[in-house]
Amino acid sequence: MEASIHLLPLLVGLFLIFSPPAGPCDSRDKAALLNIKAAFSNSGEFSSWTNDTNCCGWKGVSCNQLLGRVEVLSFDNKGGPLEGLSGPLPDALGDLPFLISLLFRNHPGIVGPLPSALTRLRLLGFLTLRQTSLSGSIPPFLSQIRYLKLLDLSFNKFSGDVPVEFGAADLMTVDLSHNKLSGGANALFGANKTLRSLDLSFNMFEFDLSPINFPANLTKLILNDNKITGSIPVQINQLTSLVEFNISNNQLCGVIPAGPVTDKFDDTHFIGNKCLCRSQDSCS
Numbered sequence: 533m534e535a536s537i538h539l540l541p542l543l544v545g546l547f548l549i550f551s552p553p554a555g556p557c558d559s560r561d562k563a564a565l566l567n568i569k570a571a572f573s574n575s576g577e578f579s580s581w582t583n584d585t586n587c588c589g590w591k592g593v594s595c596n597q598l599l600g601r602v603e604v605l606s607f608d609n610k611g612g613p614l615e616g617l618s619g620p621l622p623d624a625l626g627d628l629p630f631l632i633s634l635l636f637r638n639h640p641g642i643v644g645p646l647p648s649a650l651t652r653l654r655l656l657g658f659l660t661l662r663q664t665s666l667s668g669s670i671p672p673f674l675s676q677i678r679y680l681k682l683l684d685l686s687f688n689k690f691s692g693d694v695p696v697e698f699g700a701a702d703l704m705t706v707d708l709s710h711n712k713l714s715g716g717a718n719a720l721f722g723a724n725k726t727l728r729s730l731d732l733s734f735n736m737f738e739f740d741l742s743p744i745n746f747p748a749n750l751t752k753l754i755l756n757d758n759k760i761t762g763s764i765p766v767q768i769n770q771l772t773s774l775v776e777f778n779i780s781n782n783q784l785c786g787v788i789p790a791g792p793v794t795d796k797f798d799d800t801h802f803i804g805n806k807c808l809c810r811s812q813d814s815c816s
């Protein structure tokens with residue numbers, strides 16, 4: 533009996549810490565979310581976002597249970613017949629300082645450049661802006677988001693090259709496929725890079741592959757349907773973790789360096805190049 537009385541405060545404390553209904557959402561985060569809602573203003577996506585309710589329960593919002601701060605904001609229109617959101621990405625997105633993951637998927641009405649307000653998201657680890665109509669260049673400021681691990685800007689209208697500033701970034705997954713990117717992507721390469729997954733397919737990248745050192749731990753390297761020139765570096769055979777690979781439909785030439793990695797992938801991974809061949813004999 534006495535023991536259980538002593539345990540009571542502890543149990544109450546544990547209950548407060550671990551009980552699932554979060555404390556009310558932080559008022560600053562709520563204000564930021566309402567500003568985001570106001571900026572888009574045109575969608576049923578926000579029907580649960582009302583000022584008199586806990587914002588941690590709003591559709592697409594997840595909070596840190598202890599702090600009541602917004603950690604995940606997800607507008608995933610993946611399966612939907614929903615028309616989706618439209619307009620530019622509002623600066624208010626930068627007013628959620630505890631955000632770890634931000635996702636917009638399949639909102640073709642979202643247009644304009646990436647706002648620099650995103651750099652205020654100092655804890656952001658995962659940025660997915662996929663199947664929207666965002667345009668402009670990939671801004672150098674994205675590389676300043678220190679903990680960013682995943683950058684998915686696929687199926688947009690981005691143009692220009694990958695800025696050199698990304699040479700200092702520490703990304704694990706990059707998907708820039710299906711854009712209008714051109715020029716170089718060298719900043720993403722280098723044997724010491726932590727990059728594991730890279731998809732640059734269906735762009736107009738036009739760089740020389742010959743001098744490139746691939747990140748040593750790549751598991752996925754998808755470069756098909758670009759205008760990449762040069763030849764395939766011998767170093768590719770050091771990528772022992774590589775399981776997904778395609779370099780088709782580029783302007784590559786020369787002998788595919790034989791080795792444990794290139795031997796794993798049949799010709800369907802190399803088709804549609806200028807003059808690639810498996811051995812000097814088959815090169816004409």
Ligand SMILES: *[C@@H]1O[C@H](CO)[C@@H](O)[C@H](O)[C@H]1NC(C)=O
Nearest residue numbers: 562563566567570582583584
């Ligand atoms: C939300 O409610 C608070 C407190 O009642 C109020 O101060 C604030 O102006 C309201 N915000 C909006 C956007 O209605």
Ligand SMILES: *[C@@H]1O[C@H](CO)[C@@H](O)[C@H](O)[C@H]1NC(C)=O
Nearest residue numbers: 721722723724725745746748
């Ligand atoms: C890669 O890292 C090793 C060990 O930290 C270092 O000696 C080497 O210079 C680095 N190479 C490049 C190209 O940065």
Ligand SMILES: *[C@@H]1O[C@H](CO)[C@@H](O)[C@H](O)[C@H]1NC(C)=O
Nearest residue numbers: 723724725726727747748749
């Ligand atoms: C590659 O993976 C190995 C084993 O997990 C690890 O020790 C090494 O630091 C990684 N290299 C890079 C550049 O991330």
Ligand SMILES: *[C@@H]1O[C@H](CO)[C@@H](O)[C@H](O)[C@H]1NC(C)=O
Nearest residue numbers: 756757778779780781800801
């Ligand atoms: C590689 O890409 C080409 C061109 O898009 C495609 O036809 C081919 O099926 C792909 N190969 C593999 C193995 O996915």
